[in-house]
Amino acid sequence: MPADARYRRIAADITRRIQAGEWPPGGPLPSRVALAAEYGVNAQTVRLAYVLLREAGTLDGEERKRVTVAHPPAMRTLTDVDAEWPYSSETTDTRPRLATDELAARLGIRPGIMLQHESLECLEPGGRSAMLVSSWWQGRRRPHVRCVAELGVVPLGEGQAHALGLLVDTVAYRVVRTRLDVHGAPVETADLLLPLDRWTIRL
Structure with missing residues (x-):
């Protein structure tokens, strides 16, 4: 599977798990290394997924720091x-x-x-x-x-x-x-x- 498809697939799965309540708003996500081991990919692939999810407003947190689940945007x-x-x-x-x-x-x-x-x-x-x-x-x-x-x-x-x-x-x-x-x-x-x-x- 191409690298681009891998990190997008992981981003979609993380979004699904957040929506299922596995990680609540404001709560931290596992480290890139831990999720990379879980998904069987390089930590860089998980980093790209995290970048995509930060851009989408799904995650909060700065590069190289702990990321958390973003609170839902105001309606x-x-x-x-x-x-x-x-x-x-x-x-x-x-x-x-x-x-x-x-x-x-x-x-x-x-x-x-x-x-x-x-x-x-x-x-x-x-x-x-x-x-x-x-x-x-x-x-x-x-x-x-x-x-x-x-x-x-x-x-x-x-x-x-x-x-x-x-x-x-x-x-x-x-x-x-x-x-x-x-x-x-x-x-x-x-x-x-x-x-x-x-x-x-x-x-």
């Missing part, structure tokens, strides 16, 4: 998809994009038209990413009077998972928000990606 409730994020955010991408068939349908335009684009990473007060927002619009941003939203779920791609501190293909909420002008015409559309373990949705 937030999304009730207004058009509300401003109350904390800090970082703009991660502003490159224009060609309208895909899906975006064209959402905005009522022809596919292939150049759209303005913005990706935001909304941060918790402690600095952890809480939500990703990607928005698209044509021309300059125009005012809106209301919005409509559709809720679904989607597996996260590599960049999205990394930003949210989750594993690739983790399922997240996807809220499709479309802002409308006074005539009911779409002026902007956005995807909001929210981790299932940090959010409840009440629309």
